[in-house]
Amino acid sequence: MSATTLDHATAARAAADRTAAIGAILRAGLILIVCLLVLFPVYWMTLNAIQPGSISLTWPPALLPRGFEWSNFARLFDDKPIGEWLLKSSYVAAVVVIVTLIVVIPAAYAMSRLRWHGRYLLGLFLLFTQIMPGAMIVAPELTLFRAFGWTDNLTMLALLHAAMVVPLCTWILKASFDAIPRELVEAGLVDGCNHWQTLLWVVLPLTRPGLVAVSVVAFFFSWNEYLFSSALITRSGLYTGSLGLATLITQLDTPLFVLMAAGVVFSVLPILFYLAIQRHILRGLTAGAVKG
């Protein structure tokens, strides 16, 4: 009697273990399939950048690599001024990040910690500009840039990028300032710091994730931006990565592997950046996007 119940118990446990194991395998399989589906375009871009063009241009396409041709990248850098484009993109993005930080840090502090007339109104304005599609103002922006002779000027383009990304960044940083306990700020003020000093010595050191998130969002926006760059920069000597790559699409003589290699080169920096600090971004962004 007791022996049979024991048998039943072990049998039941074995069955449970088996279902758990099957569940784990199914789960792993599902994760693998989703990863493959999501990453396939990335794989395809990379694959066709590093294999000989003659293999890429066959039907039916081969799904697995059949050969490597690292010289594609050499040809990319020889034939196309991609180094120049990347430098221009880096310059614009660097200016955007610096200007954004300078503008956003005091503004987010004022939005989060001070009471003043027009605070709510400014919040509304920031939300509105963030929601407004860029295409709505690209024509008047061109009129403005022409009136002041700012077209074909990368620094002015960077300032425009900063103006476009500042609203979102202000929200993100305000959320992380909000999370700092009021007693910390109060103590700073009681100790005789003024608001600038409190901001510099108390608030900023506590919001490194917020600052990282803001810098990365500003960098991404600028590195990515195509619409305004294409309207405001016309001299090919000033092309950024986005502009240069987009012209490669329309230049029919650009070999496919050069296009793909250019795409890979232009994407490497943001991807590495993103993977290195994705934890910070997650924290900073979700602070801005969801509450509670």
Added chain:
Amino acid sequence: MTISAATATTADAAGSSGRRKWRDSGTAAIAYWLILPLLVLEGVFLVYAIIRGIGASVEGPDGSFNLDNYRQMLADPDFWRIMGRTLVFTVIVDVIILAAGLAVALLMNWQFRGRAAVRGLLTIPWAIPEVPVAITFIFMIDPTFGVFNLLARLLPGVTENPQWTLDPTLAMAIVILVTVWKGFPFYSLVLLSALQAVPEELYEAARLDGAGRLRQFFHITLPGIRPSIALLAVLAFIYSMQQFTLIWLITGGGPVDATMTLAPAIYMQAFRFYNFSYASAMAVVGLAFAAIATLAFIAVQRRLNNEPT
């Protein structure tokens, strides 16, 4: 700076008492100095452009005030077709991006080894700039060599490679697919953090009551993340409405305007037909939608804050 040690304990106290916002009422003047750089930057580069754009939309060719652009626009069947297409595009992207975002968020929420790595990998599309994304998909749908043709050939009755960008429905489907692929990781990440905020005790209680996985999902998970979904639905509407680069580079709005939503249509009017004032009138419509979306966003967020959690 001796405050750090002294405040460490008060920080703990504040943490347990919940975070109240702290404001200093006596120093309004310094606030205006703090926001001055922002006001200058936004004033020069955005406010001026917005006002200038609205002004251009009500300006006749002779510089006088008139509403001809609006009259012409509202009477133009093309304009209504663009609005209809924009609606279709935004609604479909909205639904698919939320569904895909939620599915991937649920997957990333599982406990397994290498979870952090999978989360990083699955959100890579978000980090790739739009122009390389467009380049890659243009090649993938190439009618001669594109890898998408392999998939299409699997369908019964398809013996030739489809002309992806020459067929109106296919072109729209591709543009939607690419927009979703590029954008969904953000929604997954936000939903993931919402999922992790659902209290574990609720699931334990449900398990004790004998509720299965599906019932747990519909009765605990979904209600728990509903506020985040509402907020993300507004954000997805904005994201799809703003979409310009991917559409422009992949289909150029074609074939025969089949993928011409409001954003590329405005660009087309302004920079291909040089109808600046007409483009401005269309842009004002877009601004109005942005204003409505702003109000919707605030309404959703306010309800979210008032809701007991």
